[in-house]
Amino acid sequence: MFFYSTANPQHIVDFRTAALHGQPPDKGLYFPERIPQLSASFVKNIKQYSKEALALEVINPYVGNNIDKKSLENIVAETINFPIPLQSIGDRISVLELFHGPTLAFKDVGARFMSRCISYFSRNSSKKTTVLVATSGDTGGAVAHAFLGVANTEVIILYPSGKVSELQEKQLTTLGDNITALEVAGNFDDCQALVKTAFADAELQDKFTLTSANSINVARWLPQQFYYFLAAQQWEATTPPVVAVPSGNFGNICGGLLAHLSGLPVLHFIAACNANNTVPRYFDTEQYEPQAAIQTLSNAMDVGDPSNFVRILHLFKQQFSVLSNAMSSVSVSDEETVATMKELKQRYNYLPDPHGAVAYHALKKHLDQHTGHQGYFLETAHPAKFDTANLTGLTPDWPPAVTHLMQQKKVAIQMESDFNALKSFLLQR
Ligand SMILES: *Cc1c(COP(=O)(O)O)cnc(C)c1O
Numbered sequence: 001m002f003f004y005s006t007a008n009p010q011h012i013v014d015f016r017t018a019a020l021h022g023q024p025p026d027k028g029l030y031f032p033e034r035i036p037q038l039s040a041s042f043v044k045n046i047k048q049y050s051k052e053a054l055a056l057e058v059i060n061p062y063v064g065n066n067i068d069k070k071s072l073e074n075i076v077a078e079t080i081n082f083p084i085p086l087q088s089i090g091d092r093i094s095v096l097e098l099f100h101g102p103t104l105a106f107k108d109v110g111a112r113f114m115s116r117c118i119s120y121f122s123r124n125s126s127k128k129t130t131v132l133v134a135t136s137g138d139t140g141g142a143v144a145h146a147f148l149g150v151a152n153t154e155v156i157i158l159y160p161s162g163k164v165s166e167l168q169e170k171q172l173t174t175l176g177d178n179i180t181a182l183e184v185a186g187n188f189d190d191c192q193a194l195v196k197t198a199f200a201d202a203e204l205q206d207k208f209t210l211t212s213a214n215s216i217n218v219a220r221w222l223p224q225q226f227y228y229f230l231a232a233q234q235w236e237a238t239t240p241p242v243v244a245v246p247s248g249n250f251g252n253i254c255g256g257l258l259a260h261l262s263g264l265p266v267l268h269f270i271a272a273c274n275a276n277n278t279v280p281r282y283f284d285t286e287q288y289e290p291q292a293a294i295q296t297l298s299n300a301m302d303v304g305d306p307s308n309f310v311r312i313l314h315l316f317k318q319q320f321s322v323l324s325n326a327m328s329s330v331s332v333s334d335e336e337t338v339a340t341m342k343e344l345k346q347r348y349n350y351l352p353d354p355h356g357a358v359a360y361h362a363l364k365k366h367l368d369q370h371t372g373h374q375g376y377f378l379e380t381a382h383p384a385k386f387d388t389a390n391l392t393g394l395t396p397d398w399p400p401a402v403t404h405l406m407q408q409k410k411v412a413i414q415m416e417s418d419f420n421a422l423k424s425f426l427l428q429r
Pocket residue numbers: 105106107138139215246247248249250251252253300301355380381
């Protein structure tokens with residue numbers, strides 16, 4: 001399989017190059033030259049596959065012979081070595097829990113797959129690969145845990161001081177080994193700008209093999225299809241589900257749409273957004289008008305110009321009517337989010353995180369209008385990761401896997417939001 005740049009179809013690379021470089025030099029996004037089609041018997045017998053065999057079947061056409069079969073099998077097995085349960089919570093609604101990975105958010109899957117691919121591709125290189133990543137919270141932790149101890153790689157994470165939750169900060173700053181955290185006096189945009197400048201710097205490019213672990217990397221995007229296939233294995237009803245996805249950069253839902261176009265039965269997708277409503281407005285007006293991000297309670301979705309939306313338009317060949325048949329999008333306010341968290345706890349004894357609550361709200365609205373439909377929403381993070389207790393007065397149980405983290409000592413290097421400071425840090429180590 002080859003991948004072309006959405007900005008220039010003549011620019012074509014293999015999976016290895018797309019995964020190592022992240023983004024084409026023309027600033028487009030890598031996109032598969034064709035959508036693999038699953039056989040009808042595969043879809044019909046989906047419940048008979050092990051989850052590893054299923055995931056391997058899904059990802060194999062994209063990777064091709066860039067990774068040998070045995071290694072790819074291992075990579076896939078390590079990527080999903082935790083439960084991804086679909087649970088009914090009543091009234092035609094189920095929840096797909098994506099927070100059972102090491103950092104309690106769905107980004108673990110993409111990050112784990114990517115880290116192992118990068119390690120495989122650099123296994124015979126004399127230079128180690130340096131992953132430079134800016135985070136607003138979840139990405140950094142997922143990437144750090146995914147690369148921890150992975151041979152021939154190191155990770156440098158830039159995070160905005162005082163702007164990530166306590167647990168998120170512990171996840172970034174307590175690992176040690178090949179993971180370094182830089183606490184930047186600035187906001188997420190400053191961190192991202194520093195990383196971008198570093199990638200454009202000739203001297204750094206020369207000294208290091210730099211890779212971004214950005215969510216647009218195909219090695220993070222493509223394995224997100226697994227969630228939807230694993231849900232299909234657990235889906236009991238005879239009619240396909242309506243699926244609601246909390247969306248920010250639209251990488252996750254774009255994985256779902258890709259799975260669907262490959263043959264996975266889904267009735268309809270709902271992109272659930274917070275007040276950052278660029279895509280809901282697009283579906284209303286057919287005009288794509290990005291805007292500056294607005295801060296909300298579901299802060300991992302505070303994105304005003306979702307980078308993966310271009311891929312969604314490509315998937316549907318820019319045909320608005322086909323796209324709006326497959327997918328719609330809803331904006332949910334912070335007030336509705338908090339009320340939904342409380343309502344879910346009260347009615348079903350299920351306390352979601354703010355992102356999952358946004359998706360539940362959007363799904364509920366749809367199901368109220370379509371009484372024959374059933375569906376599930378994606379719970380993309382554990383409620384303990386966010387300010388759930390302060391928002392709702394309800395305290396989520398702490399998963400045992402993270403309680404020990406809170407006792408560990410934060411180790412971070414303080415840094416001004418200044419490229420020269422970053423550059424001399426990188427060169428002087
Ligand atoms: C990143 C994130 C999202 C948004 O996912 P996209 O793929 O960017 O749309 C939603 N919820 C949580 C908890 C996240 O960390």
